[in-house]
Amino acid sequence: MNILANDGIDPLGKQLLENVGFTVDTNHIPQGELAEKLQAYEAITVRSATKVRKELIDVCPNLKLIGRGGVGMDNIDVEYARSKGIAVVNTPAASSLSVAELVFAHLLGGVRFLYDSQRRMPVEGNTNFGGLKKAYAKGMELHGKTLGIIGIGRIGRETAKVGLGLGMDVIVSDLAEAPKSLPLTLSGGITVDVPISQVAVDELLQRSDFISLHVPFTDRPIIGKAEFELLKPGVGIVNASRGGVIDELALIEALDSGKVAFAGLDVFDNEPTPRRELLAHPKVSLTPHIGAATGEAQERIGEELANLIIGHLKK
Structure with missing residues (x-):
């Protein structure tokens, strides 16, 4: 499966995903281009910058999982995604x-x-x-x-x-x-x-x-x-x-x-x-929304997020 880490992911998390056969793309796609380019991926991970709303979900039928590297999921229409059978996960403890x-x-x-x-x-x-x-x-x-x-x-x-x-x-x-x-x-x-x-x-x-x-x-x-x-x-x-x-x-x-x-x-x-x-x-x-922006937190987030993705998509 192809995963878009649109707001980045720690190298440890990327390695864990690649070790089980996933392809991880860390090139950021601007919000306005996601509706077209997200078609090529089965999962997307975001932080606070990228928004995954109903309109985007509706035009991405291949999407199986949305991962949030962090706590709050205000930038994701969580319940709507889950109603479409899409798993939504986050990492509340890591940061x-x-x-x-x-x-x-x-x-x-x-x-x-x-x-x-x-x-x-x-x-x-x-x-x-x-x-x-x-x-x-x-x-x-x-x-x-x-x-x-x-x-x-x-x-x-x-x-x-x-x-x-x-x-x-x-x-x-x-x-x-x-x-x-x-x-x-x-x-x-x-x-x-x-x-x-x-x-x-x-x-x-x-x-x-x-x-x-x-x-x-x-x-x-x-x-x-x-x-x-x-x-x-x-x-x-x-x-x-x-x-x-x-x-x-x-x-x-x-x-x-x-x-x-x-x-x-x-x-x-x-x-x-x-x-x-x-x-x-x-x-x-x-400060410019950097609460979780430490090397230690990002490594924990990347590891936890990768394990959550593996747990859902390798079932």
Whole structure:
């Protein structure tokens, strides 16, 4: 069978697929050409860039499997594909730690103003060193602060573990029941169970010093204008889950007023053209949807995706 890895696949995953006789094409086909060129393949793997919608599925009768290298499948019409007998698989566990570590890259950068310092030091560092030093003199430690996590799935749990390892108090909110504690593995293989608390989302918003969102795509923002009013003054917010779960205009207003001290954003409403006001905002730490973009995560994703494909197509 021919597989199109349209958004790429780790060499390990490609090798595993080729070892069992599949042909794997990693040449990217633009979205507008997929309807014609996908006819030559029985399976396609994507990340977040390529969309596999009903219209594409309908014109590709040879398609037997759609694989998503990552967690969310917002770019795939999953139920429609399955109704047509097409298998749809993803790799929800493989990238969890990488996303969690990116969350803390934003948090650690936020409490020490790195997002702004990195912009201003190259321009003013040799003429206004003292002024910049004074501007960034009121940093904060994460240790002892309350981290609120909305969504306690795989990525939310890994984020919680990193926070616990830094000595933060972790509270979580989720529609499902959360675990009472999480296993924290330390250097040397020592594992300890550390308690976390589940609270209602309004309580989490009111109590948290920092908030990290780990929820699937929703029809309305999880944090909108009304929710921003509940937050502690000076809270930090990170979104490495989905664009749209935060009302971006309300976020800008909260940043401008000081209600939100800083925001870390890896995802945006209208990717790949994020709102200019966010890109230029002096209180926003920015990354271009790279939560899973580590060598370790991509290798795990490639391996898991390959094994899932083999399991389905070699039946």
